[in-house]
Amino acid sequence: MQVAQTIAAVREALDAARREARRIDLVPTMGALHAGHLSLVDAARRRGGCVVVSIFVNPTQFGPREDYHAYPRNLDADLDACRAAGVDVVFAPSVEEIYRPDRQTTIHVASVTERLCGPHRPGHFDGVALVVTKLFNIVRPHAAYFGEKDYQQLVMIRRLARDLDLDIEIVGCPIVREPDGLALSSRNAYLSAAERQRALAIYRALQKGADLVARGQRQAPALEAAMRNELLAAQVFDIDYTSVVDAETLAPVERVERPAVLAIAARIGRTRLIDNVRVE
Ligand code: AMP
Numbered sequence: 001m002q003v004a005q006t007i008a009a010v011r012e013a014l015d016a017a018r019r020e021a022r023r024i025d026l027v028p029t030m031g032a033l034h035a036g037h038l039s040l041v042d043a044a045r046r047r048g049g050c051v052v053v054s055i056f057v058n059p060t061q062f063g064p065r066e067d068y069h070a071y072p073r074n075l076d077a078d079l080d081a082c083r084a085a086g087v088d089v090v091f092a093p094s095v096e097e098i099y100r101p102d103r104q105t106t107i108h109v110a111s112v113t114e115r116l117c118g119p120h121r122p123g124h125f126d127g128v129a130l131v132v133t134k135l136f137n138i139v140r141p142h143a144a145y146f147g148e149k150d151y152q153q154l155v156m157i158r159r160l161a162r163d164l165d166l167d168i169e170i171v172g173c174p175i176v177r178e179p180d181g182l183a184l185s186s187r188n189a190y191l192s193a194a195e196r197q198r199a200l201a202i203y204r205a206l207q208k209g210a211d212l213v214a215r216g217q218r219q220a221p222a223l224e225a226a227m228r229n230e231l232l233a234a235q236v237f238d239i240d241y242t243s244v245v246d247a248e249t250l251a252p253v254e255r256v257e258r259p260a261v262l263a264i265a266a267r268i269g270r271t272r273l274i275d276n277v278r279v280e
Contacts, residue, residue, distance in 0.1 A: 001083050003090045007138050010091040023049030026141035031055040032072035032186035033081045036176040040145040041085045043173050053082050054091040054135050061127030072189050107133050109156045112250045116152050120240045129160055143169035149183050151276045183275045190271040199268045201234030206277045209262040213279040218255045220244035238267035
């Protein structure tokens with residue numbers, strides 16, 4: 001496995017693959033790798049080409065009062081995990097390598113970023129769009145893999161790729177959960193044992209919503225209220241949203257008639273968690 005810390009080094013590492021006409025598959029991450037990330041690596045590996053994992057805690061996607069400095073970082077453990085998972089190239093640049101102090105360009109995907117997490121994390125999706133575009137241009141992959149855990153991010157990147165004719169296949173991968181349902185997240189490391197227990201209410205609320213849909217409830221307000229009540233019953237009071245949105249456009253729906261996504265963002269203690277499930 002090659003580890004590249006500069007743009008020049010990762011491009012050089014990929015030159016050989018390109019010369020041999022091997023495909024290149026990119027898994028962008030912020031590190032603190034867990035089984036969710038590794039499921040994306042597996043999906044990439046199944047394509048049989050050269051698998052690149054980027055590890056970069058991207059400062060531009062964190063708000064001033066968010067957890068950029070506290071975000072878990074453990075490059076050595078991440079490199080071991082990548083080696084064990086059969087990754088070919090890890091790109092782990094410094095902030096200075098990625099961002100020139102005098103940069104002027106922003107990338108803004110409208111509409112799909114305006115709801116759900118958008119209003120609660122101003123600037124977040126612009127930061128993601130910028131870093132992902134840069135990673136795409138640095139690595140020039142055939143395909144890139146993103147988790148449905150960050151559903152809004154996945155939808156935004158699909159739009160970005162389409163709107164900018166990037167010619168990169170965007171592959172969405174299912175959410176990996178703990179046996180008790182908690183979606184894996186690097187931020188779960190912040191939770192105390194008691195908070196982790198309370199955090200289970202998020203998936204419980206989503207399941208409750210999905211169960212109601214399966215039993216014929218189509219009204220979004222009723223579904224949203226049921227999810228909210230499930231959270232409140234577990235003493236989860238700091239709720240950013242319990243929403244029912246169109247699976248493709250992320251527009252709020254009044255009635256579930258096409259594929260939709262039930263989505264929740266809530267704070268457990270000081271840890272903001274998100275999760276979602278798809279309903280048909
Ligand atoms: P992050 O390091 O949190 O930026 O995540 C990197 C990628 O891993 C993103 O595409 C996430 O959606 C994906 N990911 C994170 N957690 C999970 C999970 N539990 N299941 C599937 N994918 C995930």
